[in-house]
Amino acid sequence: MTTATLDRPTAKTVSFDDIQAFLFAEARALDDRDWDHWLSFYHKDCPFWMPAWDDEDLLTEDPLNEMSLMYYPDRAGIEDRVFRIKTDRSSATSLPEPRTGHNISNIEITGRNGSQIEVRFNWLTLSYRYGATDQHWGTSFYTLDVSGDRPLITSKKVVLKNDHIHHVIDVYHV
Secondary structure, three states: OOOOEEEOOOOOEEEHHHHHHHHHHHHHHHHOOOHHHHHOOEOOOOOEEEEOEOOOOOEOOOOOOOOEEEEEOOHHHHHHHHHHHHHOOOOOOOOOOOEEEEEEEEEEEEEEEOOEEEEEEEEEEEEEEOOEEEEEEEEEEEEEEOOOOOOEEEEEEEEEOOOOOOOOOOHHHO
C-alpha cells in the first residue's frame, strides 16, 4: 500500500488508506442494507452510470442517447431507487433482498485536480437469493470530492464485465 498523501485545499490530507476505507465503508453499507447510510456517500449532483456493451463489444458512451444498464443523472434518481427497494414499490421486485458480499481490489488513484480525486478499482459481488448464488464483477470509476469532513462521490461509472445476466441487476449487485 502506498503511503503517499493527497493534499486537500485545507491543511488536512487524504491518504490512500482513507480512500480505501471510504470505498470499503460504502460496500459495507450495501452489504448491511443500510440504505440511508449508503446514500450519504453521494453528492446531490452525482451521476450513477452503468453503460452497456454494444454489438461490437464496446461500451456505450452516452447515457442520454445509448443503451445503459443503469443510469441516474443525480442523487435524486438513486434516492428514488432506494425508496422503491425499501417500500417494495418496484417493477423489479427486490424482496426478499439478496444477501450480498462486495469485494474490492486493485484500488488506484488515477488523478487529482484540487479537491477532486479520480479512483479506479475492481470489484466482485456475490449475492444469494432463493437458494442460488450469483456473481457479478467489473471495474468502477469514481470521482471523489475530498474538500469536506469526509469524501463524497461526485461521479460513479460502473463497468459490468459479466453482462450476460439472467435477472434484473440492481444497485446492490455492483
